[in-house]
Amino acid sequence: MKWTLIIEIAKALMLARMKQTLIAATGVMFSITMFVALLGFMNGLNTMLDGLVLNRTPHIRFYNEIKPNPNQPIDQSEEFKDKLNIIRSIKPSTSRLSIHNSASIIQNLEADPRVLGVSPKIAAQVFFNVGTIDLTGIVNGIDVEKEAALFAFSDYVTVGNHEDLNQINTIILGKGAADRMLADIGDVIQVTTAQGNRVQLKVVGYFQSGLGDFDNVNSYASINTVQKMLGEPASYITDIQVKLNDFTIAPAMASELRDIYQIDADDIQTVNAQFETGTQIRSMISYAVGITLLVVSGFGIYNILNMMIYEKLDTIAILKAIGFNSSDVNRIFITIALTIGIVGGVLGLVFGFLAGLAIDQVPFETEALPTIKTFPVDYNPKYYIIGGTFSLITTYFAGFFPARKASRVDPVEIIRGK
Amino acid sequence: MPVLEAKNIDKFFYNPSKTQVLKKVSFGVEKGEFVSIVGKSGCGKSTLLYILSTMDTDYQGELYMDGEMISGKPKNYLAHIRNAKIGFVFQFHYLLNEFSVLENVLIPGLKLGLHSRDELEHRAMEKLKFFDMQDHALKRANQLSGGQKQRVAIARALINDPVLIMGDEPTGNLDKKNSDIVFHKFREMAQQFKQTMLIVTHDPEFADGTDRTIEMEDGKVIRQ
Numbered sequence: 010m011k012w013t014l015i016i017e018i019a020k021a022l023m024l025a026r027m028k029q030t031l032i033a034a035t036g037v038m039f040s041i042t043m044f045v046a047l048l049g050f051m052n053g054l055n056t057m058l059d060g061l062v063l064n065r066t067p068h069i070r071f072y073n074e075i076k077p078n079p080n081q082p083i084d085q086s087e088e089f090k091d092k093l094n095i096i097r098s099i100k101p102s103t104s105r106l107s108i109h110n111s112a113s114i115i116q117n118l119e120a121d122p123r124v125l126g127v128s129p130k131i132a133a134q135v136f137f138n139v140g141t142i143d144l145t146g147i148v149n150g151i152d153v154e155k156e157a158a159l160f161a162f163s164d165y166v167t168v169g170n171h172e173d174l175n176q177i178n179t180i181i182l183g184k185g186a187a188d189r190m191l192a193d194i195g196d197v198i199q200v201t202t203a204q205g206n207r208v209q210l211k212v213v214g215y216f217q218s219g220l221g222d223f224d225n226v227n228s229y230a231s232i233n234t235v236q237k238m239l240g241e242p243a244s245y246i247t248d249i250q251v252k253l254n255d256f257t258i259a260p261a262m263a264s265e266l267r268d269i270y271q272i273d274a275d276d277i278q279t280v281n282a283q284f285e286t287g288t289q290i291r292s293m294i295s296y297a298v299g300i301t302l303l304v305v306s307g308f309g310i311y312n313i314l315n316m317m318i319y320e321k322l323d324t325i326a327i328l329k330a331i332g333f334n335s336s337d338v339n340r341i342f343i344t345i346a347l348t349i350g351i352v353g354g355v356l357g358l359v360f361g362f363l364a365g366l367a368i369d370q371v372p373f374e375t376e377a378l379p380t381i382k383t384f385p386v387d388y389n390p391k392y393y394i395i396g397g398t399f400s401l402i403t404t405y406f407a408g409f410f411p412a413r414k415a416s417r418v419d420p421v422e423i424i425r426g427k
Numbered sequence: 428m429p430v431l432e433a434k435n436i437d438k439f440f441y442n443p444s445k446t447q448v449l450k451k452v453s454f455g456v457e458k459g460e461f462v463s464i465v466g467k468s469g470c471g472k473s474t475l476l477y478i479l480s481t482m483d484t485d486y487q488g489e490l491y492m493d494g495e496m497i498s499g500k501p502k503n504y505l506a507h508i509r510n511a512k513i514g515f516v517f518q519f520h521y522l523l524n525e526f527s528v529l530e531n532v533l534i535p536g537l538k539l540g541l542h543s544r545d546e547l548e549h550r551a552m553e554k555l556k557f558f559d560m561q562d563h564a565l566k567r568a569n570q571l572s573g574g575q576k577q578r579v580a581i582a583r584a585l586i587n588d589p590v591l592i593m594g595d596e597p598t599g600n601l602d603k604k605n606s607d608i609v610f611h612k613f614r615e616m617a618q619q620f621k622q623t624m625l626i627v628t629h630d631p632e633f634a635d636g637t638d639r640t641i642e643m644e645d646g647k648v649i650r651q
Binding site for chain 2: 018
């Protein structure tokens, strides 16, 4: 059977009922538009909210934790090895915060194909001396270029230029800390380290992460500045931050490297489990709403095709009388359903994209999110592919039962019934 | 060899109660014959026609078309037979209102797919010319009068050069003038093309003009 004839008949039937056909296609279009716009917006927000924390979080962080030595001498002795030994009041051993052999660890990590990049860091506890008052804080010594490349550091420097940190004795203050100290750009502040060293640092910028508590405490300086502040050599590093190509392998890799390097390693999943859960639930809800819309429009198509079949019983009967078989009639109505689906679907994708662009223009400014000026929208082609596929599937099923009904029409009954 | 042969056709209706509407109906139609079936309404002549047309498959007995036994054949094959070998004319015209007159005539030909569209269009115009409808070829079917529609319907029945034309009271719904035109076209087809035709009618004048009349009463053939 030639498809051209089937398509021609389907077209004629649709043109004869242009209005209903358009309404059905509009229904599909509307639902696809909403589906694409909703998912794009929802996932844009997800990405942004997750990015707040996840962008700034290394996939694996290596550090030395201060804790009691798990291998106490009594457990090693021949005599008490197999006994239950209880020791009270163990104190942490005088282990160093700095990572031993950090240079070769970094070299090793950078050679690993799973690793996107490595950035060393020093976290130093300090007091900011403001008049007679000391404010506690943390100065993070960072490798400025690597921090900017891997952890979007520059996005969060709201005032000033992050590259100024490369000059010695400069600092970028957390916005909260700066407000408390009334420190302007260009001011020199005094910092006392936990070891008692006093250093003067020049403020070259403000840092605003969007998390208030974090900004009240944390400030940034270059790794050299912090090493100098602490009076430590150039090899002194307390943290190694690793970004992976695929962050899902972080837990496995963290436990593997923990044993190799004999230091503590935290992976992003363990540290930030709640973010992923929230993201998953939000996308689940938006998929549920989107698919509901599509199913509803499917019922619209089902209704309209059913109506069309009742109106066109004569046509179906005559087609059968002049030699069209059941599967031809079936194909005609499936063609109608799919045409409505394709036309509505394509228009829906276009309008969905336009709706995304429109949402993208809506201003959205908040203190907490310094880098965001308008609502974020995710234009991932994935949502367009899912939307298009679902529109075809739902319209096919919406057409399936009416088409089957049409194919079963008994022409004798219709022709005799006149 | 008869073009159409019915042997011992029995047909029952089950609704509301079991009644036999056709009782051992047997007859044949020879090639080139113009045959009419007459009888009072309710005698089963239309029922018989729908069985002969292959659309109604719920009967007992044997039906041969062109020497081929077609009882019990699959529905898709029967649809093909209707398309290729039978031309249909109904009482209520039954053109497709969504299409133009020319397209209506074309569709069975396109369905059969033996000829190209251009050639079919040429043939369709020939048929329309024969029925004096060539000027209306591009009109919509619902813009025609009843008599015109019926002439187009006959043209459509002819497009695939069927071995047999069947009609269910083709003049039943027409006024005297149109009914005469249609009847004369049937006569012309019989004389000029030796077209085999089997027409159910209750118009005695129409029946008188045919080569042979099969008379039915109470589901039986009483005279042929």
